[in-house]
Amino acid sequence: DSGVTQTPKHLITATGQRVTLRCSPRSGDLSVYWYQQSLDQGLQFLIQYYNGEERAKGNILERFSAQQFPDLHSELNLSSLELGDSALYFCASSVDLGGTEAFFGQGTRLTVV
Amino acid sequence: QQQVKQSPQSLIVQKGGISIINCAYENTAFDYFPWYQQFPGKGPALLIAIRPDVSEKKEGRFTISFNKSAKQFSLHIMDSQPGDSATYFCAASIRSGTASKLTFGTGTRLQVTL
Numbered sequence: 001d002s003g004v005t006q007t008p009k010h011l012i013t014a015t016g017q018r019v020t021l022r023c024s025p026r027s028g029d030l031s032v033y034w035y036q037q038s039l040d041q042g043l044q045f046l047i048q049y050y051n052g053e054e055r056a057k058g059n060i061l062e063r064f065s066a067q068q069f070p071d072l073h074s075e076l077n078l079s080s081l082e083l084g085d086s087a088l089y090f091c092a093s094s095v096d097l098g099g100t101e102a103f104f105g106q107g108t109r110l111t112v113v
Numbered sequence: 114q115q116q117v118k119q120s121p122q123s124l125i126v127q128k129g130g131i132s133i134i135n136c137a138y139e140n141t142a143f144d145y146f147p148w149y150q151q152f153p154g155k156g157p158a159l160l161i162a163i164r165p166d167v168s169e170k171k172e173g174r175f176t177i178s179f180n181k182s183a184k185q186f187s188l189h190i191m192d193s194q195p196g197d198s199a200t201y202f203c204a205a206s207i208r209s210g211t212a213s214k215l216t217f218g219t220g221t222r223l224q225v226t227l
Contacts, residue, residue: 002156002158004156031213033214033215035215042202042217042218042219042220043157043202043215043217043220044217045214045215045216048212048213048214050212055211055212055213056212056213056214058214090156090157092156094213097209097211097212097213098145098206098208098209098213100145100147100162100206100208100213101159101162102147102159102215103158103159104149104156104157104158105156106154106155106156107155107156
């Protein structure tokens with residue numbers, strides 16, 4: 001158990017809908033990262049937050065947004081969902097900004113039908 | 114542009130054998146190179162990591178070899194066991210005081226047979 005908690009584990013939704021994925025980082029970790037894992041794209045970095053502030057952005061679509069709350073948990077919002085958004089979404093956390101020793105949660109499997 | 118290239122895509126090794134997975138990177142600014150192990154239905158788990166000021170790091174049966182001039186690094190799993198069967202990802206990042214992200218290789222599916 002990495003100490004990073006993601007909910008829900010599975011999510012099935014229709015195209016055009018909006019969903020929210022939740023992540024609780026390890027105790028003491030200030031950085032939260034979101035990654036998307038799909039069969040054709042592998043593990044892709046989406047976004048990093050540190051202590052409530054956005055710090056780095058990767059290949060995140062405009063339909064996607066994230067935030068980190070004062071209690072350090074983070075949410076990833078996916079809207080206007082398309083079939084191609086079906087993937088595993090992972091949250092990771094680390095104690096610092098540098099991203100060393102990032103610990104991953106078990107992921108949320110999103111299926112868009 | 115794929116900044117971290119990983120090979121092979123899949124690997125079958127007999128129990129007790131040595132598993133070798135290779136990665137090559139392009140960005141010379143990368144200064145942290147971790148390997149992650151992922152079992153089906155689980156998130157990636159940090160296995161071992163190296164920084165470019167050393168050429169080798171060993172932890173138990175797992176060794177990273179690093180060649181800075183060739184911009185390559187590899188994972189060696191000695192005495193491979195069936196429990197090592199998993200997907201392995203190399204990654205690279207730039208340690209920064211302001212932000213960070215891991216750039217992953219495409220993964221190697223390792224199967225250790227009896």
